[in-house]
Amino acid sequence: MSIVQVWDSIEEFGGAVDDLQSAVAAGWAVDEDRGQTLLKAANDLYDRLDGHLQRADFLTQELPLGTTPAAQVYKPYLATIATDPHQGLIVALKELQRKTADIRTSIEKSMAAYDAAEQNSRQGINKANRA
Template identity: 30%
Template sequence: MTSPDAGSGTLGMGGFLRSAADMRTAAAAGRFAADPESGRALVAVLARRRTWAVRQFNTMYRLAQEPPLGSSPGANVFKPFFASIANHPNEGISPQWEKFIQVIDETIRAVNESMKNYHDIDVEQAGRLNSTSGYSHET
């Protein structure tokens, strides 16, 4: 199975990585903000997902072993094929799973960055509203 993202891998992790990086770039530029309560909740969920993903990754070595399919001619053809699916350098399950963990890490960094922006953006927006309405906003 090939992803609709050309050249990005079986599971389309290239697209996910780009999205996470774009999210972090937007946060770093102050174009994306999350309130602290929501941001902390999202980071907590992402951290739990990352813990799960790392546990799964640590057991994937078993997928690289040839399965015990027997010794028939058909089994002898399929055994090395199944093992190669896990470890193919570009399309394998293990490399794609590593990219998935990278996506989670990048997204956590983006959310943390966006929480830093929340107060600044809130004050800026209040200033814009005040300038158009004639009211003042004390920070």
């Protein structure tokens, strides 16, 4: 997978995050069990990305490609693929991790909305039973 494909995938993921945030703002709610399942998936992804980012320093090193003229050209270039501050792999992984954190927040808000709706429904039923 090329870095361009990685960035395209992250942009698609970001669109899904935006859609989820819009749905939550519009009142989408999820119950505790399903919410916990979604949170587990988001937490797993976040943790995996964190692990990769903690080990990403090796990506900044030049590869031992030898001393040929072509190797001298490629060695610094290959390291910049990971470290470019605007479109490198490390920046891409950090952006994906940030979007994953946004998903967790949206899921938690959605679970809270579900709980609030459940409590309101219970109160309505209790009032109706007392009347």
